[in-house]
Amino acid sequence: QVSGAKWEPFITRYPTDSADPLKAATQVPIVGWLQILAVITLSELWRYENVISKYGEGVRPGDLGWNPTAPADGKRPKWFGPTFTAAYNKEEWGDMRLREIKHARLAMIGFGFMVCQNAATGKGPSLIPTFTQAEFQSQVGDFIPKGL
DSSP states (O other), X not given: OTTSOXXXXXXXXXXXXXXXXXXXXXXXXXXXXXXXXXXXXXXXXXXXXXXXXXXXXXXXXXXXXXXXXXXXXXXOOOOOSOOOOOOOOHHHHHHHHHHHHHHHHHHHHHHHHHHHHHHHHSOOOOSSXXXXXXXXXXXXXXXSOTTO
């Protein structure tokens, strides 16, 4: 809605009436929240079964097995979905893991500030800045402020 395009009528029959993301989240039907919860639950159960419970066998935290050719140490979990085969050497692999950690932390901080901004101002974050003109800039010819 902020970008000028509204996709909701094409995607769902439950349109929201708010450009405020926190308010829009409260307008999602319970069936939508149950679908989100089901996907998160299934992925976390898979991660617990194949990664977390096998730390003692040498599976490393964060290694979901998406890249079977990665130079990771220890046992690798079996991933059931599509994989990619980017060829990294050990040094590049370590750099990529460090970048992932740094960017994930930065994204979490940025998301926290976006929620704070939305809670304080009631406006959702946008990549397109919206500038509002002051009253004296938009009126031509009458420079006496209103109410005097």
